[in-house]
Amino acid sequence: MNKLMLGNQAVARGLYEAGCRFVSSYPGTPSTEITEEAAKYPEIYAEWAPNEKVAMESALGASIAGARSFCGIKHVGLNVAADPLYTASYTGVNGGMVIGVADDPGMHSSQNEQDSRHHAIASKVPMLEPSDSEECKEFTKLAFALSEEYDTPVILRTCTRVAHSQSAVELLDREEPALKPYEKNPQKYSMAPANAIKRHVVVEDRMAKLAAAAETSPLNRVEMGKTAIGFITSGTCYQYVRELFPKASVLKLGLVNPLPRQLFFDFREKVEKLWVIEEMDPIIETHVRALGIQVDGGKAQTGLLGELSQTRLAKAMGVTLPASKSLDEALPVRPPVLCPGCPHRGLFYTLKKLNLTVMGDIGCYTLGGMAPLGAMDTTICMGASIGALHGFTKMRPESNSKCVAVIGDSTFMHSGLTGIANIVYNKSFSTVLILDNSITGMTGHQQNPTTGLTLQEEETYPIKMEDVCRALGVPRVRIADPAKLDELEAAIKEELAAEEPSVIIVRRPCALLKYVKHKPPYHVDTDKCRSCRACMKIGCPAIRFEGGRASIDDTLCVGCGLCQQLCHFDAIQE
Amino acid sequence: MTKSMMIVGVGGQGSLLASRLVGAVLGECGYEVKLSEVHGMSQRGGSVVTYVKYGDEVHSPLVDFGEADYIISFELLEAARYLPYLKPGGKIVTSTQVIYPMPVITGAMDYPQELVNKLQARADVTAVDALALAEQAGSPKAANVVLMGVLSAATDISEEVWQKALEKTVPPKFLALNKTAFALGRAAGKG
Structure with a gap:
């Protein structure tokens, strides 16, 4: 089947x-x-x-x-x-x-x-x-x-x-291979x-x-066809080569480490010109060239950046491209954004308002760095926000009151614990914000050790991050709700002022979780709207300006009420 | 002969269900099918695209400039964005729904005007208010299936195959709603 x-x-x-x-x-x-x-x-x-x-x-x-x-x-x-x-x-x-x-x-x-x-x-x-x-x-x-x-x-x-x-x-x-017997063998395993x-x-x-x-593995396959150009390629690039040159000779590698030797010499002899097609780095090409085999095309033409496609390959090889039309104007790009109702939005609005230096991390909240929120200074790798904050504030002690790290719940459990230990051990007065949306968001809602559920959604011991931080010796640990802007701002200011390490767990579940109930959409009373654009500062995809007044798209709004807190004229209503 | 479709829109609009439906339809027709999707970050309100390739033998899962026989767009600006991917003589099926992207929301750029006319000046375009038809069928969420109905009118694949694929891909609870949405789209497509 x-x-x-x-x-x-x-x-x-x-x-x-x-x-x-x-x-x-x-x-x-x-x-x-x-x-x-x-x-x-x-x-x-x-x-x-x-x-x-x-x-x-x-x-x-x-x-x-x-x-x-x-x-x-x-x-x-x-x-x-x-x-x-x-x-x-x-x-x-x-x-x-x-x-x-x-x-x-x-x-x-x-x-x-x-x-x-x-x-x-x-x-x-x-x-x-x-x-x-x-x-x-x-x-x-x-x-x-x-x-x-x-x-x-x-x-x-x-x-x-x-x-x-x-x-x-x-x-x-x-x-159904049986479990192999386990025999103690420290010479092999220790x-x-x-x-x-x-x-x-x-x-x-x-x-x-x-x-x-x-050299002989069926994983590596020679498909002989026309011999004017032969291709050595693997993975998805094989598909692009085949799309563009259905009848060419191709050496398709399924085993990309270790690479063969004689197979390359033999293939080279059968074709007039040899191209090596691979995405990213010239791993196969370097190997082939190191054998002294002449390569007629490869990275010099296809480049080191981005993905290939049949069209990028055609361009690299000087093949004529199909005709196409476009509009004669620049179109606005559509980058990803925080979703309507996203609990991170209120936090990033506040961080921007307070003009803080923000050490970021990996997750949906990386989008807090995009305009108009634009509240992120660094994004490196999982857990790097805490280490970067520590190093930054050690060298600029005056920034202790102006600098925070933001890290998600899953990222914190992934690589944040040792960063917190470092802050406590080496005595920096850093303020770390753990953005707890109760799920691993960006990758599409996976459970993690803090959610109390396993991959199969069976109940398990939930790890409480506030307990973990306290156990790691953080003297100041508190919880804040990003939906309550005034309280959130006061909490951040207090922790920044404290001359001790502190953690704020900014807690509210992801708006896309099934158990999060959405409220009816808000709407704008256009008579009251004074066009001050205060509501536009949060970068909500559901709010737009039309005819000089704010309006809310009721197909997108989930009724989080964040914009209502920003309106000075009571124009945004339930 | 390999043919190509692109299903484009804004992350969260339901293009993954549409691509599953198209995959089932083309599989039912006996074609070799490849679908390519993008998951992850762009699903958060960014521009999203699903490539569909079908024929006797399919190699690359990607559709590139000047290659698409059909572009199905859930949003007007996205139809304009992917126009360069359309093959000369290809067809665009688009919803007239407008979702402002962040540069428009922040005021850095304007949303382009007269997009339907501009597209029609350059290609064979069927533009329908898929959202209104979906609401008429019972839920704005069915706009994706409305567009599949419009597409079905533009292809020579029998309606029976589409209906069968709907039954296979849509949960029974929402089948009646989606069948209505499909029928409204198909009627609009036949115009």
């Missing part, structure tokens, strides 16, 4: 069919749906871990216990999990272990455009790269087989266009120097064997 499936859904199907028993992940676009879909198979134990490092360590633990295990994360999540990855390469596995990592070329929903293949090379772990949903499923299964055959974790790398594209997948039955020195030998030997296997 064939089914149209998202790449991520197909990876989950691969986990099911491969007999995977354990999945531990942290949500991150474009990888999130793998774990959400895996959780729908009762045969698979699936969970959200607090961060990628814990997720990967848990998957390794499950593998050592003898189960086939999986960890699904995005490219920047692999940085967080890099520590266990580089040593899991040494310990190898017991049950097969696969790490799904989704890159985001073009940065649709990411803070950088890094190429995960570097991690595979540096950690000496094999990496597979599927090019559509069927391969997502098949490569997941092959990755488990490879993992057990070569005693290594295996990385399955996708990108946005593979993870979030749907194509047909053939559904097969589940294998990487103290004496053991690790010996394991490093095993790692190098394994990679040499895998490189030899890459």
Whole structure:
């Protein structure tokens, strides 16, 4: 039976069919749906871990216990999990272990455009790269087989266009490999120097064997056609090459680490010109050139930035593009915005009003940096707001009263705790605002350790962030409601003035949560509106100016009432 | 022969359901289908696009400049934004709904005027007030299915296939509402 499936859904199907028993992940676009879909198979134990490092360590633990295990994360999540990855390469596995990592070329929903293949090379772990949903499923299964055959974790790398594209997948039955016996083996699993020195030998030997296997592996496929130009490519780029040159010769790589050698020489001999097509960094191209093979086109033409497509490839290769029309005027862009009723809006309005320096973090609230709110100075990585605030205020002590960090609930549990410990331990008078909207928002509503619910929405012990902060020694911890602007502003001013570390938990659930009841839309009494535009300062997509007066779009307004608090003339009414 | 559609709009308007419906319709017709969506940040009120490719053999899941046979837009400015993706001779089906983007809300730019006329001067465009028809069917949320009804009138795929796909993709609770919305859209499309 064939089914149209998202790449991520197909990876989950691969986990099911491969007999995977354990999945531990942290949500991150474009990888999130793998774990959400895996959780729908009762045969698979699936969970959200607090961060990628814990997720990967848990998957390794499950593998050592003898189960086939999986960890699904995005490219920047692999940085967080890099520590266990580089040593899991040494310990190898017991049950097969696969790490799904989704890159985001073009940065649709990411803070950088890094190429995960570097991690595979540096950690000496094999990496597979599927090019559509069927391969997502098949490569997941092959990755488990490879993992057990070569005693290594295996990385399955996708990108946005593979993870979030749907194509047909053939559904097969589940294998049920038995739990492998666990035998105590510290020489293999306990990487103290004496053991690790010996394991490093095993790692190098394994990679040499895998490189030899890459020459003949069915994962790497030569499709001979016309020989004027031959392409070496992998992943989604294979689809762009095929779209543009349906009859060209192509060497399609499914195993992108380690790369073959002789296969490249043989392919080069059969074609007149050779192009290497890959997104982001020239990993394959550099390898091919280092072998002394002449490359006629590659990164010099396709560039290092953003995604490729058949059209970008056509441009790079000087192929004529189809004609197209456009309007002869500049159109306003439509960047993402905080939703109507978003609890973050009141907070960012207040931070801007107080003219504070705001160290930001990763989540929906990063949108608080966009005009007209524009209240964010930095965004680096998960948890960086707290460390950045600490360093900034240590060097500019006068800014203690003018500078805050903002971090979401899930991000706080992911990487915020150690930042708080640092503030307390090293005595900075920082003010940290934890934006608790009771869910992991940006990635589409995943539960986290503070919500009291598991991935499967079963009840569990909720971790109370106010208790955590107090236990970490923060002397001043308080709760504030971002819907009550006056109280919120007073709370922030008080904590900024205090010469002690402080945390304000700014708490109100995400407006998109099903249990959050929306009120009827507000409306503007145009006789009372004086066109002062005070209500426009909050950047609500439901409020616009028409005929010199404010008006509220009743299809968008959810009745949060924030704008009413800003109107000086009582013109906004329920 | 591969054909292409783009479903465009503003994050949160329900384009994912529309793309599921189109995927089911094209699958029912026996085509190889690829759909490409963008999740994550742009779903928060940003410009969103779903690419649909179908035919005997489909490679790239992306639709690029000058390639789309159909553009289905949930919002007027978004129809204008993606016009360069339309193939010469292609068709645009758009809702006349206007949602101001942030540069217009902040006053940095004006919302372009006369967009329907400008689009019609450059392409084959059917513009309908999908929101009003959806409200007539019972819920403004069904505007996406109204537009699918309009699209159905522009394709040579039989109505029966669309109805079957509706039954497959819409929860039973909302099926009657969506069937009405589809019928209103289809009638408007036949105009």
